[in-house]
Each structure stands twice: as structure tokens, then as C-alpha cells.
Amino acid sequence: MSSDIGDLLLQTVPFARTLGLVFDSVGEGGAICRVPDREDLRNHVGGPHAGVLFTLAESASGAAVLSLFGDQLNRATPLPTTATIAYRKVATGEIRAEARLLAERDEVVGRLDAGERPEFDVAVSLTNEDGVLVADLTVTWTLRPNRPPTA
Template identity: 80%
Template sequence: MSLDVGELLLESVPFARTLGIVFESVADGRAICRVPDRADLHNHVGGPHAGVLFTLAESASGAAVLSSLGDQLSRAVPLATTATIEYRKVASGEVRAEARLLADRDEIVARLDAGDRPVFDVAVEVTNTEGVVVAALTVTWTLRPNRPAG
């Protein structure tokens, strides 16, 4: 199965399309995406709104999860359960998020195989055009096993 993670996310999460998120690179538990600078997404200080930064980062984390575990979609649904965000600097211009899965894929699948509901983290850094980290997140995900039909 070939899975275009960016396309899947843009189809299934309309808000990501609304923000204009661009998925640049998605593979092997990592994802890089960006939001172009748009005045309609700005806050009161002229940069991307905190909600834009959060949504960009959460989308990147989901892409990282799907890039590693997308082959498990027939039996489990990935769900973000918690997220912590640290806003470090005022963002301006285009922002970019880089996410990486912090757990071992084989361990996650083994827990799912054992009937458990695996829980794991994804780290995300959001940077401005100069590469300065403006926000950092940890998003906790789980794979909820699909319920049997019937």
C-alpha cells in the first residue's frame, strides 16, 4: 500500500486545508510541513496566531505517526490524546514544523498485536524563516483498535 500522508491529511482534516498547510517531507516517523505567511492567519502582534502554530505542529505530528504506522490503519485509528506546547518567541512570516516519532515502531506494533492500546509521543519544533524555534510541542498519541463490525 502506498500512502500519500500529506494528501490523506488534507482530505481528512479540512482545517489543515483552510490553513494552507504544505507537507514537504513525510517518511520514516518524521514529517516536515509549513504554513505560508497570510495576513488572515495573524494575531494581534502581526504573526501567525497561536492556533496556527498548534495546528501546524499537531498536523506534522500526525503525519509522522502515519508515515510510520499507516499500514496499521485497517485495524487501529491513531488519535492524539494530549499535547503540551511551549511558545518560545513571537513568530513572524512563514512557519515550519518538524516532527519525529519518539517511540520504536516495532514496539508500538507489538503492543497493538498483544491487544494493548499503545501510547507514544511525537516531538515537534516550530521554526520561523530564520530557523529560530518559536514553539516546541510534545503530542501524545494512541492507536485505538477498531471495533469489530457487527
């Protein structure tokens, strides 16, 4: 399922393809992806633009969400609701994102079963090629129940 989720995201999110994101692993509420070092993605200090870093992290968080809740797509749509980012060091070179859900699947699906719109967090760490933390994020996601089609 790992490469399927990464492929799905790259097919449905054209901007992720534009950035050249690569999904290395996806599964069990986690995901790892990276963005190559490209001159056209750099900012004024020579590293990836903040928008590139955010997109990388949000994409990793989305893949992590789909790894646990992809089987719920027939009744709910996963959507990010908020995100916070802390820039720790100047990012340079290829950047790697590692995302992990901070919620239990059974709890989230149980809330969906109860008719709620569950919210849950995904933590994402961004590191450079040397493994140095350059930024971290928390992305809050929801599973919005799908509306029945209207006649």
C-alpha cells in the first residue's frame, strides 16, 4: 500500500509533482518523503523556499493519514484544518519529511461512527541530508463525513 498512497497523492496533487516529491515509505500511520535540492525551489538564502517545506510536510502528513484512514474514503474526506510550523535552522540540500499520527485509529473511527467529525494531529519533522532538524510541524486533520448526493 505504501507506493500506492504515494502514487495516489502525486496523481491527485499536481503541485506535489511540480516540486518533485518522492515518497520513500508510507504505512501504519506514518510516512517519509523528500524533496530534491533544485535551484528553482530555493529562496534568497539558498535553501528550499518555506512554501516548499510546508508542502513537503503537509504531503507527508496526508500520506500518513491515508495510510490509516484510506478505507474510510467512501464515507469521509480527510482535510487539514490547521498547521503550525517552527523553523529551527536554515534548510539546505535535499529535505526529508517524517510524519506520524498522534491518534489511535480505533478512537478516530469510533468518533466517525458516532456521527462526529473527528480531528487529530500529525507531527512532522523536516531534516536535511545530515539528519539535522530544520523544521517541525503539527498538522491537524479532520475526517469530514461525506454528504449524500442530492437528487
